Amino acid sequence: MATVAFRNIDKQFGSNVVLHDLNLDVHDGEFLVLLGPSGCGKTTALRMVAGLETPSSGEILIGDQVVNDVAPRHRDVAMVFQSYALYPHLSVGRNIEFPLRQQDLSADERKRKINEAAEMLGLSDLLDRKPRQLSGGQRQRVALARAIVRDPLCFLMDEPLSNLDATLRTQTRADIVRLQQRLGTTTLFVTHDQVEAMTMGHRIAVLHEGSLQQVGTPTELYEDPANAFVASFVGNPGMSLLAATASNGSIAVEGTATAWSGPVSEGSITIGVRPDGVAIRSSGIPAVCVGLEVLGAEVHVLADVGTSRLVISQPAHAPRPKLGDPIEVELLTQPLIFDATTGARQS
Amino acid sequence: MSAKRSARVREATLGYALILPALLLVTVFVLYPFFRNFSLFLYHAPPYPGLPSKWAGLSQMWETVSSTSFQQGLEATLLYTVLVVPIGVLLGLVFAVAAHQKLKGMAIYRTIFATTAVSSVAVAAVVFGTFMNPVFGLLPWLGIDPNPSVLQNPTWAMFAMAVIGLWQFVGLSFILFSAGLQSLPEEVLEAAKIDGAGAVRSFFQITVPLLSPTIFYVFTVGTIAAMFTFGQMDLLVGPGGASFVRVNTLAYQIYQYAVTTPNPGVAACISIALFILTATITFLNFRFLERRVNYAT
Ligand SMILES: Nc1ncnc2c1ncn2[C@@H]1O[C@H](COP(=O)(O)OP(=O)(O)OP(=O)(O)O)[C@@H](O)[C@H]1O
Ligand SMILES: [Mg+2]
Numbered sequence: 001m002a003t004v005a006f007r008n009i010d011k012q013f014g015s016n017v018v019l020h021d022l023n024l025d026v027h028d029g030e031f032l033v034l035l036g037p038s039g040c041g042k043t044t045a046l047r048m049v050a051g052l053e054t055p056s057s058g059e060i061l062i063g064d065q066v067v068n069d070v071a072p073r074h075r076d077v078a079m080v081f082q083s084y085a086l087y088p089h090l091s092v093g094r095n096i097e098f099p100l101r102q103q104d105l106s107a108d109e110r111k112r113k114i115n116e117a118a119e120m121l122g123l124s125d126l127l128d129r130k131p132r133q134l135s136g137g138q139r140q141r142v143a144l145a146r147a148i149v150r151d152p153l154c155f156l157m158d159e160p161l162s163n164l165d166a167t168l169r170t171q172t173r174a175d176i177v178r179l180q181q182r183l184g185t186t187t188l189f190v191t192h193d194q195v196e197a198m199t200m201g202h203r204i205a206v207l208h209e210g211s212l213q214q215v216g217t218p219t220e221l222y223e224d225p226a227n228a229f230v231a232s233f234v235g236n237p238g239m240s241l242l243a244a245t246a247s248n249g250s251i252a253v254e255g256t257a258t259a260w261s262g263p264v265s266e267g268s269i270t271i272g273v274r275p276d277g278v279a280i281r282s283s284g285i286p287a288v289c290v291g292l293e294v295l296g297a298e299v300h301v302l303a304d305v306g307t308s309r310l311v312i313s314q315p316a317h318a319p320r321p322k323l324g325d326p327i328e329v330e331l332l333t334q335p336l337i338f339d340a341t342t343g344a345r346q347s
Numbered sequence: 348m349s350a351k352r353s354a355r356v357r358e359a360t361l362g363y364a365l366i367l368p369a370l371l372l373v374t375v376f377v378l379y380p381f382f383r384n385f386s387l388f389l390y391h392a393p394p395y396p397g398l399p400s401k402w403a404g405l406s407q408m409w410e411t412v413s414s415t416s417f418q419q420g421l422e423a424t425l426l427y428t429v430l431v432v433p434i435g436v437l438l439g440l441v442f443a444v445a446a447h448q449k450l451k452g453m454a455i456y457r458t459i460f461a462t463t464a465v466s467s468v469a470v471a472a473v474v475f476g477t478f479m480n481p482v483f484g485l486l487p488w489l490g491i492d493p494n495p496s497v498l499q500n501p502t503w504a505m506f507a508m509a510v511i512g513l514w515q516f517v518g519l520s521f522i523l524f525s526a527g528l529q530s531l532p533e534e535v536l537e538a539a540k541i542d543g544a545g546a547v548r549s550f551f552q553i554t555v556p557l558l559s560p561t562i563f564y565v566f567t568v569g570t571i572a573a574m575f576t577f578g579q580m581d582l583l584v585g586p587g588g589a590s591f592v593r594v595n596t597l598a599y600q601i602y603q604y605a606v607t608t609p610n611p612g613v614a615a616c617i618s619i620a621l622f623i624l625t626a627t628i629t630f631l632n633f634r635f636l637e638r639r640v641n642y643a644t
Contacts, residue, residue, distance in 0.1 A: 050537075050541055051540075051541075052537050052540070052541075071540075072537075072540040072541050073540055073541065073542070073543045073544060073545060075541075077541065078541065078542075079537075079538065079541045081534045081537075081538060083532070083534050085532065085534035085535045085537065085538040086535070086538075087535060087538070087539070087553060088532075088535070088557070088641070089556040089557060089559075089641035098539070098542050098544070098552075099542035099543055102542065102543030102544060102548075103543070146538075146542070150542075150543075
């Protein structure tokens with residue numbers, strides 16, 4: 001077990017800047033989720049820890065050793081690829097055994113470890129099968145077994161759940177969390193799915209266009225987002241961002257003053273509201289209903305406020321507007337306030 | 348119903364029309380000669396063209412395959428194949444793996460390798476004929492006076508032929524392995540690296556098994572091609588050469604009986620024998636080698 005650290009990491013492919021000045025510490029034994037939209041550089045960051053990609057500048061540390069010049073096979077990390085990357089010509093047992101064959105172990109010792117890992121992941125009956133004879137979920141578990149079998153310094157997981165169907169994904173999510181808790185191995189887990197991030201991670205690092213936005217516990221990210229991007233990305237759905245103007249300490253949206261006021265810099269701002277922080281009322285900010293999402297106990301009303309999109313959550317039994325209906329909405333809670341151009345949090 | 352049927356007829360007509368040119372070519376150059384062979388080998392060719400052929404039945408076949416020249420041809424053919432194919436497969440694989448590294452200038456290196464496969468045997472023969480020239484070739488340049496010259500030396504002539512064959516076959520083998528390597532799942536090889544496998548272990552335990560369908564293919568195609576080789580033998584040694592009997596492969600004998608000193612009956616006998624031999628070896632390849640091939644998905 002060990003810590004993992006990124007120190008001033010830059011990564012370019014040609015002129016394409018993929019990661020910019022990344023600084024991140026993964027604590028010993030921690031389950032850290034790297035979260036961000038597609039193409040933001042998550043896989044690249046993970047591959048640099050594995051040694052499959054070299055940083056353009058900066059240092060990668062595993063424990064207190066700078067590993068920039070250490071070959072992947074000497075880094076003692078285990079990786080679970082999105083495609084699983086099982087050895088197609090080897091049986092499940094042999095796949096799990098592969099990393100062990102590099103170590104100085106007796107055949108009995110290897111066998112014991114294989115069986116232990118297989119048991120932990122419910123693969124004991126499948127050891128003689130070839131990967132192509134397995135379902136997606138089983139392959140995924142083989143990839144996990146291959147990672148845990150040699151007790152590495154850390155696990156690197158690149159969207160290991162993205163090929164599974166919804167039910168299996170929820171179940172495997174819990175399995176991975178339990179496994180990590182039991183083994184206590186430092187884990188860097190990459191996903192673009194914020195639900196996955198919120199439910200699995202001790203802490204989450206949000207990445208956007210190659211820059212780290214915020215690192216924190218799921219609660220911190222949800223309650224105290226550092227900027228507009230994190231606010232809108234975290235949560236299900238995330239915060240709605242509305243263009244607004246501030247003058248004399250009060251906030252107006254679409255020319256309609258809101259009930260909220262406080263210290264705020266004058267001029268254009270962006271406000272963030274959660275779906276449950278806003279409601280349809282007989283008078284308030286003018287909007288147009290453009291969609292309805294019935295989720296069961298609650299309904300999400302999608303509305304256009306000027307050029308911004310607003311999501312309003314209301315109970316299923318409440319009266320619903322029809323598509324195209326003009327509605328008026330009112331803020332129920334103090335909105336978060338962001339800089340209109342940079343998106344930085346103001347209050 | 349009938350509209351559906353007429354659409355199907357039209358589609359079928361178009362289909363046949365599209366394969367017609369290829370079908371014609373195959374018929375004229377492959378099917379007709381192939382079956383014609385089977386009627387030729389049953390007759391003695393007439394001493395002068397125009398006279399009627401004489402029925403021989405299977406006797407001509409037995410005479411041909413039990414002749415000394417056929418035995419020598421068989422030895423030469425097998426020796427050539429054994430010299431060229433395994434080494435060619437191995438070298439092609441090694442070079443392809445080397446060229447698969449992401450290094451600067453690799454494209455040039457790849458092109459150079461690939462060109463040997465597309466240069467004709469005549470070009471190869473001229474190049475190597477120069478190297479092997481007893482007066483201004485490689486050996487005299489090194490201060491060794493080859494006597495008799497390599498190409499005329501009964502012991503070494505076949506090795507010289509094999510070197511030329513190898514030079515060409517390695518190019519083909521290289522191209523096929525390069526294509527095979529391109530299609531290997533990158534992440535599987537990366538997984539092996541992370542799992543602690545060094546270059547050598549990765550090569551033997553991951554790359555080779557994953558490439559086994561390609562290896563099998565190159566081996567089979569190479570064997571078939573080798574068994575039909577006679578270009579460099581004809582161009583560099585020829586019937587007058589002192590080492591002629593050592594390089595007189597079965598394919599070369601067919602060529603001579605068909606073109607130089609025509610005797611279509613004997614040519615047909617040898618070509619049928621060579622066909623059976625090649626078919627048998629290919630069958631054995633499939634029977635014993637293909638079982639060890641891993642088809643990944
Ligand atoms: N080998 C490469 N050469 C050039 N550009 C690359 C390479 N690998 C990645 N990129 C670019 O780097 C950026 C980040 O890629 P990366 O794979 O890290 O994204 P990601 O966050 O993992 O996205 P996803 O969620 O879709 O997997 C992308 O714009 C991608 O096009
Ligand atoms: Mg990725």
